[in-house]
Amino acid sequence: MTVNVNHVIRYLRESERGEAELIDDAELNLMLDPYRKTYPLPYKCSRERCNTTIAYWALHSTGARIEPGPERRQTGLVFPDLEWEQRFEEPIDWAMNGDGVISLETNPEVGSGWPLRWRFTCPRCNSQYVHTNKEMLRLFLHTLYARREKIRPGTIR
Numbered sequence: 001m002t003v004n005v006n007h008v009i010r011y012l013r014e015s016e017r018g019e020a021e022l023i024d025d026a027e028l029n030l031m032l033d034p035y036r037k038t039y040p041l042p043y044k045c046s047r048e049r050c051n052t053t054i055a056y057w058a059l060h061s062t063g064a065r066i067e068p069g070p071e072r073r074q075t076g077l078v079f080p081d082l083e084w085e086q087r088f089e090e091p092i093d094w095a096m097n098g099d100g101v102i103s104l105e106t107n108p109e110v111g112s113g114w115p116l117r118w119r120f121t122c123p124r125c126n127s128q129y130v131h132t133n134k135e136m137l138r139l140f141l142h143t144l145y146a147r148r149e150k151i152r153p154g155t156i157r
Helices: 005-014 019-023 026-035 091-097 133-145
Strands: 041-044 053-059 066-069 102-105 117-121 128-132
Touching: 005 026, 005 133, 019 133, 053 117, 053 133, 066 133, 128 133
Parallel strands: none
Antiparallel strands: 041 053, 053 066, 102 117, 117 128
8 A cells, every 4th residue: 555645744744743753653654664665865955056965865664764874875775675774884873973974963952862863064065954853754755745856955844
């Protein structure tokens, strides 16, 4: 059964569950299952005249979360496939280093912990974008809904 991507977006928007609870939300995960094999989408800088690829985003193979990665993997590799879940160091581990284009930012409301806030820094113009997992899911799904091939921050309201 394929669920319309717009229905999943609406579910996310209307959900009152916290970020950590959404990852294991059984109904949401069931709705996301048909989209898990979507090839990683490039996350692009939205600054005028830049358009640089900052990262690649894919749905996690089992949870309702986005797995950001610094590079797209080889053709034919289902990303993120269960057998390739360890394709990088765990994303949170390498993002904690903070020396790449993807890092974690502390949550001003609670210090560290949920909701995690991912910071993406453009390697060309140094523009920075900060998203929670819920925002990343919505951006990813809106991109699929609009049948675009790249994710750009600021494309949803």
